[in-house]
Amino acid sequence: xxxxxxxxxxxxxxxxxxxxxxxxxxxxxxxxxxxxxxxxxxxxxxxxxxxxxxxxxxxxxxxxxxxxxxxxxxxxxxxxxxxxxxxxxxxxxxxxxxxxxxxxxxxxxxxxxxxxxxxxxxxxxxxxxxxxxxxxxxxxxxxxxxxxxxxxxxxxxxxxxxxxxxxxxxxxxxxxxxxxxxxxxxxxxxxxxxxxxxxxxxxxxxxxxxxxxxxxxxxxxxxxxxxxxxxxxxxxxxxxxxxxxxxxxxxxxxxxxxx
Numbered sequence: 212x213x214x215x216x217x218x219x220x221x222x223x224x225x226x227x228x229x230x231x232x233x234x235x236x237x238x239x240x241x242x243x244x245x246x247x248x249x250x251x252x253x254x255x256x257x258x259x260x261x262x263x264x265x266x267x268x269x270x271x272x273x274x275x276x277x278x279x280x281x282x283x284x285x286x287x288x289x290x291x292x293x294x295x296x297x298x299x300x301x302x303x304x305x306x307x308x309x310x311x312x313x314x315x316x317x318x319x320x321x322x323x324x325x326x327x328x329x330x331x332x333x334x335x336x337x338x339x340x341x342x343x344x345x346x347x348x349x350x351x352x353x354x355x356x357x358x359x360x361x362x363x364x365x366x367x368x369x370x371x372x373x374x375x376x377x378x379x380x381x382x383x384x385x386x387x388x389x390x391x392x393x394x395x396x397x398x399x400x401x402x403x404x405x406x407x408x409x410x411x412x413x414x415x416x417x418x419x420x421x422x423x424x425x426x427x428x429x430x431x432x433x434x435x436x437x438x439x440x441x442x443x444x445x446x447x448x449x450x451x452x453x454x455x456x457x458x459x460x461x462x463x464x465x466x467x468x469x470x
Contacts, residue, residue: 237328280424285332293324297379297380363427370454374454380465
């Protein structure tokens, strides 16, 4: 475990040093993320300028929901940005070198790079949640269950992205798998109540989209539920181990570039 911690710190420091070498690019990416966050707020204000509630959610509650998804996705992209490079490793043959290193390959492809440009979106999400909570006064229990929900959501999103990007091993010429992941994740920006029953069940029980932001946000804007928190923890454990099993299975069936 100490060995992996040293590797993790080395990856973190090297990623930070890389960002410092290309500061203009880093600032540009931060601004880009801020602009996308601004677009989300503009759309939200335009929609709620004409209606008071959507599926029982008012504007402040919708802000918390959207900001929660930004927090979860930003944390995932910050800490596990290198997942998006798995298809490139397969096409370029560099996955062969990763598999020969004396370290767990899933650990390597998960945390090799950190995307510090996501810090802007992360802080923006935190600020928006804080501002939206003015006047709501959630309890300590609600805050605690909200944080638990966010941690579980990050684990769920990690497992989902790992399994999605690992399909690049089987379909080598499938480009931009991350776009499919972003599209699926974006569905969690809206209350699950707006979707038809069939799609709502799909996004809750088959794909963990509802647990990315909807259920954590419910802990703040509605009554706290230990049952929902327990379901989120259980689902996070399941998705993590499913991603682990899928990765190890895929590595056994991976045909290296040299074979």
